[in-house]
Amino acid sequence: MDSYKKAACDVIDTAAEMITDVSHSVWEYAELSLKENMSAALYCKVLRQLGFDVEEGICGIPTAFSASFGSGSPRIGILAEYDALSGLSQRAGTAHREELVPGGAGHGCGHNMLGAGSLAAALAVKDHLEKTGRPGRVIFYGCPGEEGGAAKAFMARDGLWRSLDAALTWHPGSANCVITGSSLACIQKEYIFRGVASHAASSPHLGRSALDAVQLMNMGVEFLREHMPSDCRIHYAITDAGGVSPNVVQPSARVLYMVAPRRSAPR
Amino acid sequence: MDRIALAASMMTETELEERFIDGTAETIPNSVLESAAYDNMKLIGPPSYTPEELDFARALIGSYEAAPDKTEAQQREGILSAEEIQYINDMSDNCRSPMLDFVFPHRTSGRCEMGSTDVGDVSWQTPTVQVNTAAFPNNCPGHSWQNVSCGASSIGDKALLYAGKIIAACAIDLLGSPELLKKARAEFEERTAAGYECPVPQDAVPTAL
Numbered sequence: 001m002d003s004y005k006k007a008a009c010d011v012i013d014t015a016a017e018m019i020t021d022v023s024h025s026v027w028e029y030a031e032l033s034l035k036e037n038m039s040a041a042l043y044c045k046v047l048r049q050l051g052f053d054v055e056e057g058i059c060g061i062p063t064a065f066s067a068s069f070g071s072g073s074p075r076i077g078i079l080a081e082y083d084a085l086s087g088l089s090q091r092a093g094t095a096h097r098e099e100l101v102p103g104g105a106g107h108g109c110g111h112n113m114l115g116a117g118s119l120a121a122a123l124a125v126k127d128h129l130e131k132t133g134r135p136g137r138v139i140f141y142g143c144p145g146e147e148g149g150a151a152k153a154f155m156a157r158d159g160l161w162r163s164l165d166a167a168l169t170w171h172p173g174s175a176n177c178v179i180t181g182s183s184l185a186c187i188q189k190e191y192i193f194r195g196v197a198s199h200a201a202s203s204p205h206l207g208r209s210a211l212d213a214v215q216l217m218n219m220g221v222e223f224l225r226e227h228m229p230s231d232c233r234i235h236y237a238i239t240d241a242g243g244v245s246p247n248v249v250q251p252s253a254r255v256l257y258m259v260a261p262r263r264s265a266p267r
Numbered sequence: 268m269d270r271i272a273l274a275a276s277m278m279t280e281t282e283l284e285e286r287f288i289d290g291t292a293e294t295i296p297n298s299v300l301e302s303a304a305y306d307n308m309k310l311i312g313p314p315s316y317t318p319e320e321l322d323f324a325r326a327l328i329g330s331y332e333a334a335p336d337k338t339e340a341q342q343r344e345g346i347l348s349a350e351e352i353q354y355i356n357d358m359s360d361n362c363r364s365p366m367l368d369f370v371f372p373h374r375t376s377g378r379c380e381m382g383s384t385d386v387g388d389v390s391w392q393t394p395t396v397q398v399n400t401a402a403f404p405n406n407c408p409g410h411s412w413q414n415v416s417c418g419a420s421s422i423g424d425k426a427l428l429y430a431g432k433i434i435a436a437c438a439i440d441l442l443g444s445p446e447l448l449k450k451a452r453a454e455f456e457e458r459t460a461a462g463y464e465c466p467v468p469q470d471a472v473p474t475a476l
Contacts, residue, residue, distance in 0.1 A: 001310055001311070004439050004443070005307075005310070005311075005435075005436045005439055008432065008435040008436060008439060009311065009432045009435075009436075011435075012428055012431050012432055012435065013428070016424075016428055019427070019428065019431070020424040020427070020428070023418075023419070023423065023424065023427055024419050027415075027418055027419040028419075032475070033475060033476070034473055034474070034475035035475050060472075060473075061473050074441060074442060074445075074448055076438045076441055076442065077389075077393070078434060078438070079386065079389065085410055088410070088411075088412055088415050089415070090412040090415035090416050091416065092415070092416055092418070092419035092420060093323065093416060093419070093420050094416055095323065095326030095327050095329065095330050095413075095416070096330060097330075097412055106412065106415035107414070107415055107418045107419075108409075108410040108411055108412065108414050108415050109409070109410055109414065110402050110403070110414055110418045110423065112418055112419070112423075113402055113418055113423050113424075113426060113427040113430075114427075116427050116431075117400075117426070117427035117428070117429075117430035117431045117434070118430075118431070118434065119431070120427065120428055120430075120431025120432070120434075120435070121430075121431040121432075121433075121434035121435040121438065123431075124431065124432070124435035125435050125438045125439065125442075128435070128438075128439055128442070129442070134442055134443070136442045138438060143385070145289070145473065145475070146384065146385055148288070148289065148475075148476050149288075149289050149473050149474065149475060149476075150289035150290060150291050150385040150388070150467070151385065151473060152291075152385035152386060152388050152389050153289060153290055153291050153292070153385045153387075153388040153465065153466060153467050154289075154467050154471070154473050155388075156292075156388035156389065156391065156392055156463070156465055156467070157465045157467040157469070157471075159392070160392075161388070161389045161391075161392035161393045162392045162393065164392075164393040165393065165394075165441070165448050165452070166300065166393060166394045166395070166396075166441055166448065166451060167389050167390075167393050167394070167395040167396075168300075168304075168395075168396055168397075168434045168437050168438060169386060169395070169396075169397050169434070170397055170398045170399065170400060170430040170433070170434060171397060171398075171399055172399070172400065172402030172403060172414075172418070172423070172426055172427070172430075173399030173400065173401065173402065173403065174339065174367060174399075174401055174402075174403045174404060174405055174406060174407045175339050175367045175371050175399055175401055176308060176313045176367065176368075176369065176370045176371060176398075176399065176400050176401050176429070177308075177370070177371035177373065177398070177399050178301045178304045178305045178308065178371075178373045178396070178397075178398050178399075179396075179397040179398060179399055180296045180298075180301055180346070180373070180374070180375045180376045181294070181296060181346070181376045181377060181378045181379065181380050182293045182294050182295070182296065182377055182378070182379045182380070182387075183291075183293055183294040183379065183380055183382055183383050183384055183386075183387055184293060184379065184380075184381060184382060184383045185290075185291060185292050185293045185383065185387065185466065186290065186291050186383035186466075187287075187289070187290040187291075187466055188287075188288035188289045188290065189268070189285060189286065189287055189288060190285070190286040190288055191272045191283065191284075191285055191286075192283070192284040192285075192286060193275070193276060193279070193281045193282065193283055193284075194281055194282040194283075194284070195279065195280070195281040195282075208279060208280045208281050209279055209281070210279070210281050212278075212279045212281075213275045213276050213278070213279040213281045213283075214275070216274075216275035216278055216279065217271055217272050217275035220271035220274065220275060221268065221271055224268075224271065231379065233381070234268075239476075256288070256476070257268060259268060260383060
């Protein structure tokens with residue numbers, strides 16, 4: 001291993017406790033997509049203390065931020081995520097199901113580690129730039145809402161990533177490997193129906209059921225499935241079924257669709 | 268989909284509102300960056316585990332309600348050579364080891380894997396690479412409580428420090444080699460020639476559900 005890389009590994013080993021503390025704190029916060037206020041604030045605080053130039057709320061997303069060091073080019077981006085998943089609160093280090101916070105969220109996709117590993121990398125690259133005096137910039141991007149919200153796609157709409165010479169990131173998994181291949185394009189859209197409430201027994205003719213609309217939409221989509229390419233995916237969740245009273249015509253209902261269409265042949 | 272929704276609203280005389288939540292593009296691989304990442308992964312070398320950590324990993328594996336139906340080796344059939352698949356099986360007691368504590372052989376592939384990520388959108392705008400490190404036990408189910416349990420353990424700590432070192436080493440390679448950046452850029456230009464269609468409409472606002 002060359003001396004630069006050896007030095008980078010040493011920087012990370014020396015700062016290991018600080019870095020894993022960040023991972024454990026974000027694990028405890030377990031904040032859902034686009035609500036990662038404490039997690040983003042912790043990263044911004046730590047990165048400022050480490051000498052990075054931090055910009056919060058980039059691309060109009062409150063929990064997105066950038067933290068850069070160095071000047072000129074090349075510009076190397078390191079991507080971080082820190083959102084959790086609902087319903088997965090779990091005590092650490094146990095091999096049986098035991099919620100830490102009843103009904104709470106948990107880092108079931110390991111994004112507490114994702115952000116902290118990227119922090120380790122950014123810290124080591126900053127040290128490298130400082131010690132070598134090489135031109136170049138390392139930019140740590142805080143990317144919220146990977147599980148829902150897709151902040152990086154909103155950031156892409158604003159052209160953010162075009163300013164980089166390369167982007168590097170990682171994801172916790174069960175193997176040590178380089179990720180290759182493509183992934184599915186995907187769109188999430190919510191359909192909100194509004195009808196008219198009425199007494200379901202005495203005046204059903206005056207009501208207009210939004211729940212019926214959701215049911216009809218879902219049935220239509222079921223028929224659509226037969227005619228899709230087999231590698232497309234459609235998933236749904238009824239996020240509002242209009243209430244719990246069968247004797248009231250449901251005046252509002254919502255269904256959330258996630259559609260992964262095939263855009264083009266695999267490259 | 269939109270027309271089905273409209274038809275449903277017409278049939279029920281209800282009003283329809285459509286709200287864009289989010290969208291992601293497919294990921295564009297980059298073999299130049301993947302090779303650099305693979306070399307650094309081998310160079311730094313993966314962490315090893317204490318007997319206690321391996322016991323914990325075994326216990327978590329014993330608690331899986333629904334583990335993936337393919338082993339890590341089987342998932343790579345069609346991408347890796349038969350010898351490379353055999354190497355994975357040899358290194359992992361036929362994919363039965365509690366932790367997969369070695370670096371997997373690598374080949375670039377364009378095969379579409381199920382699942383989506385907004386890293387895809389980044390990969391349409393700049394050469395991008397991602398690595399995995401073993402933060403969870405062998406064959407862990409995605410989005411599981413077992414992953415939560417492991418994510419704040421010493422196994423997770425080792426995985427994130429290893430990942431940080433790999434990414435830092437890749438960045439050092441790129442900062443020191445305009446040639447490497449140029450090659451990665453050339454491949455990127457070729458693979459993205461079709462042009463990026465951002466799935467996010469101009470007027471969309473990020474929405475927390």
